[in-house]
Amino acid sequence: MSTQKPILQMTKIHKRFPGVKALSDVNLRLFPGEVHALMGENGAGKSTLIKVLTGVYSIDEGRVEMEGMPITLHSPLESQAAGISTVYQEVNLCPNLTVAENIFIGREPRRFGRILWKEMNRRAAELLSERMNLQIDVTRPLHTYSVAVQQLVAIARALNISAKVLILDEPTSSLDQKEVEQLFRIMRKLKQDGLSILFVTHFLDQMYEISDRVTILRGGEFVGEYMAEELTRLELVMKMIGKELHLLEELPSLAEADQHTLGGEWIRAEGLGRKGGIEPFDLAIRQGEVVGLAGLLGSGRTETARLFFGADKPDSGRLTLPESAGTVRSPREAIRRRIAFCSENRKTEGIIGDLTVRENIILVLQAKYGAFKAISRKRQEEIAGEYIRMLNINPPNPDHLIKNLSGGNQQKVLLARWLLTEPQLLILDEPTRGIDIGAKAEIQKLVLSLSRQGMSFLFISSELEEVLRVSDRIAVLRDRRKVKEVTGKDMSQQHIMQSIAGG
Amino acid sequence: MSLNRKYIPIVVTILLFLVMFAAGSFRYTGFFSLQVLMNLLVDNAFLLVTAVGMSFVILSGGIDLSVGSVIALSTMISASLVQQLGWPPLVVIPLVLLMGAAFGSAMGAIIHYFKIQPFIVTLAGMFLARGLCYVISIDTITIDHPFYTAVAQTKIPLPGSSFLSISAVIALIVVAAAIFTAHYTRFGRNVYALGGNEQSALLMGLPVARTKVLVYTLSGFCSSLAGVVFTFYMLSGYGLHAVGFELDTIAAVVIGGTLLTGGVGYVLGTFFGVLIQGVIQTIISFEGTLSSWWTKIVIGLLLFVFILLQRVLTSGSPARK
Numbered sequence: 104m105s106t107q108k109p110i111l112q113m114t115k116i117h118k119r120f121p122g123v124k125a126l127s128d129v130n131l132r133l134f135p136g137e138v139h140a141l142m143g144e145n146g147a148g149k150s151t152l153i154k155v156l157t158g159v160y161s162i163d164e165g166r167v168e169m170e171g172m173p174i175t176l177h178s179p180l181e182s183q184a185a186g187i188s189t190v191y192q193e194v195n196l197c198p199n200l201t202v203a204e205n206i207f208i209g210r211e212p213r214r215f216g217r218i219l220w221k222e223m224n225r226r227a228a229e230l231l232s233e234r235m236n237l238q239i240d241v242t243r244p245l246h247t248y249s250v251a252v253q254q255l256v257a258i259a260r261a262l263n264i265s266a267k268v269l270i271l272d273e274p275t276s277s278l279d280q281k282e283v284e285q286l287f288r289i290m291r292k293l294k295q296d297g298l299s300i301l302f303v304t305h306f307l308d309q310m311y312e313i314s315d316r317v318t319i320l321r322g323g324e325f326v327g328e329y330m331a332e333e334l335t336r337l338e339l340v341m342k343m344i345g346k347e348l349h350l351l352e353e354l355p356s357l358a359e360a361d362q363h364t365l366g367g368e369w370i371r372a373e374g375l376g377r378k379g380g381i382e383p384f385d386l387a388i389r390q391g392e393v394v395g396l397a398g399l400l401g402s403g404r405t406e407t408a409r410l411f412f413g414a415d416k417p418d419s420g421r422l423t424l425p426e427s428a429g430t431v432r433s434p435r436e437a438i439r440r441r442i443a444f445c446s447e448n449r450k451t452e453g454i455i456g457d458l459t460v461r462e463n464i465i466l467v468l469q470a471k472y473g474a475f476k477a478i479s480r481k482r483q484e485e486i487a488g489e490y491i492r493m494l495n496i497n498p499p500n501p502d503h504l505i506k507n508l509s510g511g512n513q514q515k516v517l518l519a520r521w522l523l524t525e526p527q528l529l530i531l532d533e534p535t536r537g538i539d540i541g542a543k544a545e546i547q548k549l550v551l552s553l554s555r556q557g558m559s560f561l562f563i564s565s566e567l568e569e570v571l572r573v574s575d576r577i578a579v580l581r582d583r584r585k586v587k588e589v590t591g592k593d594m595s596q597q598h599i600m601q602s603i604a605g606g
Numbered sequence: 607m608s609l610n611r612k613y614i615p616i617v618v619t620i621l622l623f624l625v626m627f628a629a630g631s632f633r634y635t636g637f638f639s640l641q642v643l644m645n646l647l648v649d650n651a652f653l654l655v656t657a658v659g660m661s662f663v664i665l666s667g668g669i670d671l672s673v674g675s676v677i678a679l680s681t682m683i684s685a686s687l688v689q690q691l692g693w694p695p696l697v698v699i700p701l702v703l704l705m706g707a708a709f710g711s712a713m714g715a716i717i718h719y720f721k722i723q724p725f726i727v728t729l730a731g732m733f734l735a736r737g738l739c740y741v742i743s744i745d746t747i748t749i750d751h752p753f754y755t756a757v758a759q760t761k762i763p764l765p766g767s768s769f770l771s772i773s774a775v776i777a778l779i780v781v782a783a784a785i786f787t788a789h790y791t792r793f794g795r796n797v798y799a800l801g802g803n804e805q806s807a808l809l810m811g812l813p814v815a816r817t818k819v820l821v822y823t824l825s826g827f828c829s830s831l832a833g834v835v836f837t838f839y840m841l842s843g844y845g846l847h848a849v850g851f852e853l854d855t856i857a858a859v860v861i862g863g864t865l866l867t868g869g870v871g872y873v874l875g876t877f878f879g880v881l882i883q884g885v886i887q888t889i890i891s892f893e894g895t896l897s898s899w900w901t902k903i904v905i906g907l908l909l910f911v912f913i914l915l916q917r918v919l920t921s922g923s924p925a926r927k
Contacts, residue, residue: 195810197798197802197803200799208810208812213792218791
């Protein structure tokens with residue numbers, strides 16, 4: 104294989120957005136007849152690289168060569184013409200048209216301008232059965248088929264257009280196990296036909312199952328290109344997260360250093376699960392306990408949190424509160440049972456930018472009282488003032504518009520909003536993402552001190568150190584499964600990383 | 607093979623038409639004749655022509671509120687050029703058609719390039735065209751040019767001593783051409799793709815801009831053609847012609863089984879949608895004692911039924927995850 108020339112070669116690619124270096128010095132080589140995995144955590148630059156390849160973004164610096172010839176990619180059409188086709192996770196086809204049309208629209212077989220339907224249907228059926236092993240009625244509208252079939256149709260369209268390089272962007276995230284196997288069978292077949300496939304995924308198992316070669320990105324930088332079989336799982340995870348094993352210092356866990364007694368079990372999930380989200384798991388949280396969730400992006404962290412808040416309906420299992428014998432089935436019920444949820448999407452699901460700090464703080468409390476029991480202005484100001492002092496919100500002005508605050512301070516306002524409702528369980532999904540170190544430390548300290556007062560936490564963060572620092576217990580997730588629970592001495596970076604890597 | 611569920615709305619439409627026609631035939635003597643059937647076409651030729659254009663707009667996921675006003679403006683321009691300036695009709699008619707197409711394509715271009723909702727743009731077009739009528743004249747201009755009266759009076763004989771008007775024949779030709787365009791040309795399929803998912807259509811490399819502008823051009827052309835047909839029928843130009851007509855047109859398209867969200871429907875359905883409206887009017891005129899406003903009531907009820915039917919069909923479709 105090493106003697107083969109790459110069909111597509113990208114060298115020293117740079118892409119800047121205002122204020123951000125999205126890609127710097129990134130290389131990518133795709134060989135014919137290979138499945139090449141592209142891996143990286145959130146913000147690693149995977150999507151930017153794909154958008155460069157598909158011509159959605161143009162690069163600032165660097166070279167792209169196709170079969171040794173330099174090419175430029177300025178639009179999706181140019182990229183298609185160069186032989187690069189992309190199938191996105193959310194299938195970009197027209198659900199109302201027939202399967203055959205979706206494959207051929209824009210290039211329908213015609214005679215004197217008249218579309219030859221019979222010819223088109225015959226060719227579509229032939230293409231699907233020969234290259235996709237798929238025998239379906241091509242005259243039915245696309246939406247009558249499952250996402251898996253729709254994806255195969257999208258691949259068939261891509262192959263029919265050009266197909267030297269096929270990019271599959273997270274194709275497996277909405278497929279079940281059987282459908283994934285079907286897709287992999289087809290990928291192997293296409294590989295044998297000499298196609299070069301770039302496979303973007305965050306599932307480690309799937310990466311190892313299908314890929315020959317893997318390129319890892321981290322923070323917009325090129326980490327390296329490896330043969331999949333020569334890379335251990337642990338190495339892979341460390342390269343993605345950015346830690347060398349021997350460099351790992353054992354950070355003292357704040358939670359460990361400051362032992363405290365935990366109360367009784369306050370909430371318990373039994374066999375709780377949701378198809379496509381997280382497989383059924385058991386997890387109980389005690390009073391005053393901080394339970395951390397560790398795992399890679401897409402391992403089911405947020406999905407778990409949403410189930411705990413009743414934001415998504417579980418397919419199986421239940422969530423109960425042993426002491427009060429209550430259940431949680433909806434966010435309303437969760438709030439009534441004193442569960443609060445700080446979402447990871449601060450901008451879209453949390454703050455309301457055009458309202459003031461004060462208004463943002465009292466929002467949920469007012470909702471709890473109902474629209475007819477308005478909280479007086481004086482009381483609002485008292486509350487806002489109290490929390491601004493307590494959480495050290497800067498600037499300490501309750502009438503400041505929240506959109507003008509820094510990320511860390513917005514996060515504190517959100518915390519204040521939920522703390523005000525005096526929750527028993529506070530779910531924090533990435534509470535420290537994108538905020539500065541000082542604010543991070545303050546939020547971590549706050550979590551610890553509140554837990555000492557008996558509040559329970561479900562704490563999610565991509566930063567393993569942070570999870571280790573605040574948690575009494577850590578549940579490790581991998582590929583949408585809870586794989587392990589660690590406490591006490593086992594709570595070390597090395598141990599948890601091994602669990603994340605699995606295998 | 608079981609009936610493909612995408613055909614259900616159109617089958618319901620056709621059945622509804624047959625049932626209504628049969629009911630009328632049983633109840634009223636003289637109802638069941640070829641001429642009554644032909645009159646549905648003769649009396650609704652302009653509605654049919656407009657509704658065909660509207661079908662394409664709605665299939666593409668848009669709406670065109672300007673059609674009634676463009677009809678009025680077409681009658682006005684025709685009447686004033688022919689009667690007041692003495693231009694020959696064979697010059698005036700192509701000119702009016704060109705005007706309608708240009709008006710439509712301007713709206714289409716604004717909708718696409720400025721990314722404004724079609725509802726607002728065509729609403730503006732509706733007021734603009736209606737207002738322009740009164741710039742020409744605030745009164746009715748009667749047309750007595752021999753060409754117009756000749757066309758109006760020509761009867762094309764059919765077997766069984768029934769006949770069709772020239773307007774009805776024009777309408778039938780338009781319907782046939784539209785069915786071919788919708789199903790056997792790339793433009794037609796692109797319209798369906800656009801209505802299905804505009805973003806996807808773009809990523810699939812389809813000419814979205816051209817298709818969208820063409821759709822409104824086509825609707826503008828059909829409206830002005832309907833305006834010409836309307837002058838044959840009314841023999842006058844007037845600013846108050848076809849007021850509220852855009853809503854009748856939309857109703858015909860929806861009753862014909864086309865989804866307002868775009869992407870699903872048939873021109874043939876629109877054809878029967880128009881005939882259903884015609885049948886309701888005919889039944890009410892045969893009844894004699896009922897006010898013609900009953901037409902509106904029945905159409906209103908039918909619209910409800912069809913929108914509910916579509917909701918049931920679309921939400922029940924097996925779009926499993």
